[in-house]
Amino acid sequence: MSEKFADTNQQRAKFGHAVVIGGSIAGLTAARVLSDTFARVTIVERDRLPDAPDFRRGTPQARHSHTLPLRGERILEEKFPGLFDELCTNGATRINGGSEMAFYLAGGWHEVKQQSTLISMTCSRPLIEHAIYQRLVTQYRVEFLQEYETVGLTVDRLGQYVTGVRLRPRHASTAEEMVLLADLVIDASGRNSQAPTWLAQLGYVPPRETIVNSFPGYSTRIYQRPANFDGAWKTLSIRPTPPNGARGGLIIPIEGDRWQVTLVGMGRDYPPTSEEGYLEFARSLPVPQLYEAIKDAQPLTRPCGYRSTENRLRHYDKLPRYLEGFLVMGDAVFALNPVYAQGMTVSVMGSVALERCLEVQELNGQEITGLAQAFQQQLSKLASGLWKMAIREDSRWSATVTTEDSSLPQHRLDKLGFGNLVRRTRSRTTTGVISTNIS
Numbered sequence: 001m002s003e004k005f006a007d008t009n010q011q012r013a014k015f016g017h018a019v020v021i022g023g024s025i026a027g028l029t030a031a032r033v034l035s036d037t038f039a040r041v042t043i044v045e046r047d048r049l050p051d052a053p054d055f056r057r058g059t060p061q062a063r064h065s066h067t068l069p070l071r072g073e074r075i076l077e078e079k080f081p082g083l084f085d086e087l088c089t090n091g092a093t094r095i096n097g098g099s100e101m102a103f104y105l106a107g108g109w110h111e112v113k114q115q116s117t118l119i120s121m122t123c124s125r126p127l128i129e130h131a132i133y134q135r136l137v138t139q140y141r142v143e144f145l146q147e148y149e150t151v152g153l154t155v156d157r158l159g160q161y162v163t164g165v166r167l168r169p170r171h172a173s174t175a176e177e178m179v180l181l182a183d184l185v186i187d188a189s190g191r192n193s194q195a196p197t198w199l200a201q202l203g204y205v206p207p208r209e210t211i212v213n214s215f216p217g218y219s220t221r222i223y224q225r226p227a228n229f230d231g232a233w234k235t236l237s238i239r240p241t242p243p244n245g246a247r248g249g250l251i252i253p254i255e256g257d258r259w260q261v262t263l264v265g266m267g268r269d270y271p272p273t274s275e276e277g278y279l280e281f282a283r284s285l286p287v288p289q290l291y292e293a294i295k296d297a298q299p300l301t302r303p304c305g306y307r308s309t310e311n312r313l314r315h316y317d318k319l320p321r322y323l324e325g326f327l328v329m330g331d332a333v334f335a336l337n338p339v340y341a342q343g344m345t346v347s348v349m350g351s352v353a354l355e356r357c358l359e360v361q362e363l364n365g366q367e368i369t370g371l372a373q374a375f376q377q378q379l380s381k382l383a384s385g386l387w388k389m390a391i392r393e394d395s396r397w398s399a400t401v402t403t404e405d406s407s408l409p410q411h412r413l414d415k416l417g418f419g420n421l422v423r424r425t426r427s428r429t430t431t432g433v434i435s436t437n438i439s
Helices: 025-034 070-079 083-089 125-139 195-201 275-283 289-294 343-364 371-394 410-415 418-426
Strands: 002-004 015-021 038-045 093-096 101-105 119-122 143-146 148-155 162-169 178-181 184-187 209-213 217-224 235-238 247-254 258-265 304-306 311-314 326-328
Touching: 015 025, 015 162, 025 038, 025 070, 025 125, 025 184, 025 343, 038 148, 070 083, 070 119, 070 343, 083 119, 083 125, 119 247, 148 178, 148 195, 162 184, 195 326, 209 371, 217 275, 235 289, 247 289, 258 275, 258 289, 275 289, 311 371, 326 371, 343 371
Parallel strands: 002 178, 015 038, 015 184, 038 143, 101 235, 184 326
Antiparallel strands: 093 119, 148 162, 162 178, 209 311, 217 258, 217 304, 235 247, 247 258
């Protein structure tokens, strides 16, 4: 077993070396925050990152439609000034929330025919990730260790502080492990995070899990936008509506003058990935607009399915004992049903919680001690509202299976209903945008 030690960095920083496991949105934004207070930041990524925006094996959800609600956009723009102008220069589309979104929900269209000051943006997820990756490398000196799999943690002699991560090359002929030393480790590896197992191996109690699964499925295909398309909308969303309206779909514009078209089915009514089945599912939606838009359009990819969609909360905020210097964020903590378009927002909110907690640590001169508990509890406060909204909506489907009853009384849950929230927001063009796209 070899060791790789942190290099000396002349940059003035409060802390030494931070390692982030996972190079998707949560990990990328965490690295940006860490670059302000750590002399060295390394992202460990299982995949080989592409040289240009493209899909990769480690993020299968990236093939499906994504958008970033206004809150998430603001956070990203704050961390990476000018990012959205750059994305638009590279083909992203700006959407006027008042006049260019068509939204079908609960048997009716929710449209606002007037211009709004609220402008959102749509593009593929790889375009966003690649733009952030380029900035981290060129502007913030973040290092990327690619095609390495994290297989465990290392700790100090007393087992109280994390001291690094155990790594294994993904494509090496031997199974020799390497230790990458670190003062702080963040797991942002997504739904399949192994952090509970790692903690248990070190004698820590793993987090309790709550799973709420309405068994949604997705099938996505990219089309060339028809040159003769004359619809009034740029984004079209047909939302599944419980208890019986299990099918839905959406169209968002992405770079290259293309459409990303995602079909949605709830309660195991999974959209097909075959050519004929995909179009037939689109034809079966409660309104014809999506099918009419794509039936003669040129497909550029085959339909691609995705079913790892359950709501899963790992209660890291309630651990009886914390491994100092080890944090968990993103889908590894809050994994939401993508239909509610909040996954990327939860991911970037982790960077807000991290920044706040690091500021407190510096002010109090606490170094790393206490950061793990403070961060997990801060993240829970920021993201729990989105979790409650997601499980409230999913609980309305008869096929939903849950491991835990809600802790909120029913009248409070009703107030958190997604449908009510959309109707309230769409009626006020001067307030926040609720995105209709899958995250």
